[in-house]
Amino acid sequence: MIMAKQKKAPKPKALPPKGFRDYFGADVSERAEMLRRIADVYHLYGFEQLESSALETVEALGKFLPDVDRPNEGVFAWQEDDDWLALRYDLTAPLARVYAQHRNELPSPYRRFAMGPVWRNEKPGPGRFRQFYQCDADTVGSASMAADAEICTMLSDTLEKVGIARGDYIIRVNNRKVLNGVMEVAGILDPSDPEKFTDERGIVLRAIDKLDRLGLEGVRALLGAGRKDDSGDFTQGAGLAAAQAEVVMGFMQALGATPADTLSNLRRLVTGSAIGEAGVDELQQISELVTTQGYGADRIVLDPSVVRGLGYYTGPVYEAELTFEIKDEKGRPRQFGSVAGGGRYDDLVKRFTGQEVPATGVSIGVDRLLAALRMKGQLQSAQSGPVVITVMDRARMGDYQAMATQLRAAGIRAEVYLGNPKNFGNQLKYADNRNSPIAIIEGGDEQAAGIVQIKDLILGAQLAKEASLEEWKARPSQIEAPRAQLVEKVREMLAAQGAAQ
Amino acid sequence: MIMAKQKKAPKPKALPPKGFRDYFGADVSERAEMLRRIADVYHLYGFEQLESSALETVEALGKFLPDVDRPNEGVFAWQEDDDWLALRYDLTAPLARVYAQHRNELPSPYRRFAMGPVWRNEKPGPGRFRQFYQCDADTVGSASMAADAEICTMLSDTLEKVGIARGDYIIRVNNRKVLNGVMEVAGILDPSDPEKFTDERGIVLRAIDKLDRLGLEGVRALLGAGRKDDSGDFTQGAGLAAAQAEVVMGFMQALGATPADTLSNLRRLVTGSAIGEAGVDELQQISELVTTQGYGADRIVLDPSVVRGLGYYTGPVYEAELTFEIKDEKGRPRQFGSVAGGGRYDDLVKRFTGQEVPATGVSIGVDRLLAALRMKGQLQSAQSGPVVITVMDRARMGDYQAMATQLRAAGIRAEVYLGNPKNFGNQLKYADNRNSPIAIIEGGDEQAAGIVQIKDLILGAQLAKEASLEEWKARPSQIEAPRAQLVEKVREMLAAQGAAQ
Structure with a gap:
């Protein structure tokens, strides 16, 4: 196969590129079986599968810096004649391109799901590969909370269909607008001047995003003067006064015994903030919708302590957690944790068309869910x-x-x-x-x-x-x-x- | 998402790169369903799925020319730090790398199948895309004709499983060694000096590869002095004498009423050539194996007129043809034609290890088979x-x-x-x-x-x-x-x- 026969070339190394791996036998068929079951549920909900090309122009991906001759780190990109091409790094950027391209023929709203490999040009590490699967479902073009509620019930059905028993998972719902309302009440968001307090809000967002790791006390410290960690390193805080910080702390602890309690706790916290009240209304709508459909607190709950993704999304956020116990590396029991997350975002196609199009969607962590199913013994049949x-x-x-x-x-x-x-x-x-x-x-x-x-x-x-x-x-x-x-x-x-x- | 906010960038074009396309809804689910059925049959035959990384080093792909700074045309390749990386252009080159890498842990013989996209950096045209699916099954490490026979029966089962009725397809088997024997008898292959007559054999191979298009008369002309086509262009022939040409012509017309007739016709043609007789023996073994398993002439036949792939493979070649009628672009009836092909090749991992490892395998034309199933109305259920x-x-x-x-x-x-x-x-x-x-x-x-x-x-x-x-x-x-x-x-x-x- 070597074309240049004159010199005897040294034998090539039989290895994939660094950070890439191969999947054999049951590893492939088990993932395929899991994805097929997921696709069945999505299809039943009226979602249509989309398979976009693995390559996009760098221009369409939106990662191109005009003033450097190489695209951003993080993507595999190269010049091909006059175009810069890149391997997709997620399934959302291609959805934006596809929706902008085909919006006149696609149904509106457009429910689509996609599953396939994505590529990241990042430093590989143990268990971290530069090619991995994503599995997304999004509804584009609907501002209705029914679209968000539907994603939550679909996620619940999906987890049960792939083999996670009811009681072994919970879907938690929160809302970015409620947090914005909380920030407004705490005096670090001014609706008439949204750029003001950007730094403080950034510190607050990063602090509550660390709730899992730092606990309430740690977050409390970061809302105030700052926090010294075990190694003695100091992290500058947001500098909130005690009363301001209490409002934010109240948000994370607003979970009540019933959805009604939670909603009334939140409503009290955001009193006077239009955006905050709109957020509580949205949470209430989702709660009522899923309850009417028979999805009770054993499957879907409102939970203001869900903070992952609050920085990225614009309205509802949701997260699926597996609640059964596993042992961590040190043998201590802990919950399996998150296997899916998503929320509402409104700028999907704006880069292409200038229009804001509302969208909401969820992404399942394919490798994590597979690992959970293996632990639960749900995938053995394929292995014989x-x-x-x-x-x-x-x-x-x-x-x-x-x-x-x-x-x-x-x-x-x-x-x-x-x-x-x-x-x-x-x-x-x-x-x-x-x-x-x-x-x-x-x-x-x-x-x-x-x-x-x-x-x-x-x-x-x-x-x-x-x-x-x-x-x-x-x-x-x-x-x-x-x-x-x-x-x-x-x-x-x-x-x-x-x-x- | 644009990082450089200073200048207002023009809106990006919402298009995939040239030569790439997206697949929507039923186009994705129908292909997935077909591949799932194929995978079920392959799995039942003991084949294990392999999913190699989409990227390979150019070195492992074997397309790197050391004396130019760019890899061969035909692949998407780029430099990443010190490595040249490339998107796989087929599923065989990655199999070679994987087998060479893992040969000590893999079962021997190793039956594997693979299905997924491959990428070609070629000029796109109508219906010709730069990303498309391949679906391969290969047995590596077995020199037994039972491995080839098994691929043929598996291909038959597969076609029926996806929805092609018995009688609507036929699997034809031929053997490169028989052709070599014919060349030897015709005096254009000298086993003691294999390089001799290379040009003549090249012309003969290309001529018989055009049998479908030129007919017997056209091939006959190319075996002799040459051929003038309708436009007046002259193609130089192999210059064989009449007696020599007759041997080659006899090969393509050796099909008898029964497998025994065909074998005896071929045996007569290659009398005196060791390689030719070995080839006939191989054909006979395959014929007996599939017959013993109950696969008769309604499914698998010996057919010396199968010439596709004879230039590439080293032993048995096989081809699946759909025999039902369709209309061509001009409305004339013709057979649907080939949807799968394969054969035996012996240099799979030699580049990596220096060892010859026998291998045999088949590749299904995913898009062609899908088109056939759509024509046959076998894929409607997914579309509602x-x-x-x-x-x-x-x-x-x-x-x-x-x-x-x-x-x-x-x-x-x-x-x-x-x-x-x-x-x-x-x-x-x-x-x-x-x-x-x-x-x-x-x-x-x-x-x-x-x-x-x-x-x-x-x-x-x-x-x-x-x-x-x-x-x-x-x-x-x-x-x-x-x-x-x-x-x-x-x-x-x-x-x-x-x-x-």
């Missing part, structure tokens, strides 16, 4: 290897393949060993590598007698580890069956293996 | 739009969403109109754009009476086009139903629509 038919007589390949054909016709995954059959041990090693549940053996003696040997590799491995002699005898890991009963006996053995697990 | 619940009273959004929830719980795709509900005509236009089969209407009067209106949009459109007054009366396109029977009545109407189509 094929039945391996061993080759005792090279001249009878057709007969062995016919066995595989029969098994497949019964829906049983099966394959014939295709390596050099001379060393039978290699064939069993191969079956082991393939994670095979069963091996079939038919040598000359068996053929003459019209039988096959069916070897239970899972039971065999168990027995080899732990069985007493009596158990070995009582539960033979290999049975003989008439050739005509091959499919039936394999099916029985697979069922017994499934029941034993 | 959602039931649209119209909004008559903005304050009752929760009730409308609850209707959608009920319909979805019954597996019926449904959505509430989320635009401005003021103009009811816009809501029906929206339903039309969404390709909705049914609209639900519940205003104040209906609510008071405990009923809903269920509007049959498909029948409505039909009646609007062609119905007489009597038909209008006899088959009302809108029915009234008790609210409690919403799901039942919608299901009945959808069933009636399905039956009427």
Whole structure:
């Protein structure tokens, strides 16, 4: 394949680029299965799948700095003739381009979902790759809170469909406008001069975004003079007076026993702020909508302590958290945590058309949700290897393949060993590598007698580890069956293996 | 999103890069559904899915010319720090890199399939895009003809699984070694000096590759002195003597009434050539293997006229053709033609490891097969739009969403109109754009009476086009139903629509 044959080139390294990896077998099929179930729910809700091109012009992505000859860090971009091209770094920027391009033909509102790889030109690290999957659903062109409420119920249905039981997750809803109202009441947002207090608000936003890590006391310190961390480093605070800070603290602690309590707590906090009251109205509408549809507090709750994304979104924000316990790196119990988040944003296509188009949407953390499903044992079925038919007589390949054909016709995954059959041990090693549940053996003696040997590799491995002699005898890991009963006996053995697990 | 705020930048163009496109709704879900069915069959055969990274180093792809500062035309490649990176241009080059990298952990033989986009930096044209899907299955590390036979039966099963009926396709098998034997007998291949007659063989290969277009007479001319085409242009021939040319012509016409006839025709042609006889033996093995498994001449045939890929592959080649008739651009009937092809190649990982590893595999033309399934009406189910619940009273959004929830719980795709509900005509236009089969209407009067209106949009459109007054009366396109029977009545109407189509 090397074109320049004159010099003998050194052998190329068999490695992907730094920060990239390959996915094998069950890793691919499990993700595909999860995404398919998600797509089924989104489709049921009337969302249409969109697959945009992996490449965009840098101009359309909006990452191009006119005064430097290279686009921003963070994206893979290069010059191709007169254009700068880039690999998409998320699925929202392409949605903006597609909606702006096709807005006259697309339904309005436009409900779309998208799932696929995105690329980030960032320093790779352990578990951090430069290509990963995103899975987004957005409704473009509707300002109605019903659009946000629908995303929340859809997210709830989705989590249950992929295998997260009710009670193991909760969807929390908050609203940026309520926070803005709180800021206004606290005196760090002036609706008549929105640029004023920008620095203070920035510090407040970053502080409440750290609630999880710093706790209420830590956030309180950052709202005031500042905070010294364990290492002695000092972080400058927002400099709010005690009364101002209390308003912000009240926001994060406004969760009541019922949605009505929460709403009335919030309404009290934002009294006098038009934007704050509008935000509480929006929260109330979402709460009523999902309640009317039967989604109670076991699935969707209002929660003013949800602060992630409040800096980015313009109205409702929502987050799905898995509430079951796992162990952290140090063995301490903690909740699994967030697997999806989203909210409302209004400048989706403004760069292209000058018009503000309201939009709301959610993004599922594909790798995190997959990890959760693996922990919950929801993805095992895809992992089982094929039945391996061993080759005792090279001249009878057709007969062995016919066995595989029969098994497949019964829906049983099966394959014939295709390596050099001379060393039978290699064939069993191969079956082991393939994670095979069963091996079939038919040598000359068996053929003459019209039988096959069916070897239970899972039971065999168990027995080899732990069985007493009596158990070995009582539960033979290999049975003989008439050739005509091959499919039936394999099916029985697979069922017994499934029941034993 | 533009970082440089000082100058007001012109609005970006809302377009993908030249040669790229977006896929919407059914175009995405239909392809996904087809690939899922293909994956199911491949999985059943014991193949494991591999998803390699979209990016490779140019070094690993093998397209780097050391003496120029840019990689070959044809790939998207760019320099990133010290590395040249490139988007994969097919799924075989990444397989070679992955197999070389992981060969010690992968099962041997390694059966893998892969499906996903590839990128070509070529001049785009009508219907020719620079990003498109490939779908490959390969067995690496087995020299056994059983591996090739298995690919052929798997391809047959796959075509039937995606919706091509038996009789509407045929899988043809040929062998490069037989052609080499024919060349040897014709005196243009000398096993003791393989470089000799390279030019002649090149012309012969190109000539028989044009069999479809030029016919036997045209190929015959190119084997001899040469050929003048309709425009008067002359193509230099291979200069074979009549007797030599007859051997090659015999190869392309060796198809007999039975596999045994074909094999004996070929065996006669290659008598005396070791490589040719080995090729006939291989064909015979494949023929016997698939026959033993019950795949007869209605599914898989030996066919010496299959010449596509003979230049590239080293042993068996196979091709799946759809045999049903379609009309070409000029309205003339022709067969649909090839949708998949493959064969055996032995230098997969040699660039990386120095070792020859035998491999055989097939690639399905994703877009062509999709087009065939659309023609055959095999993909319609995915295209139906959602039931649209119209909004008559903005304050009752929760009730409308609850209707959608009920319909979805019954597996019926449904959505509430989320635009401005003021103009009811816009809501029906929206339903039309969404390709909705049914609209639900519940205003104040209906609510008071405990009923809903269920509007049959498909029948409505039909009646609007062609119905007489009597038909209008006899088959009302809108029915009234008790609210409690919403799901039942919608299901009945959808069933009636399905039956009427």
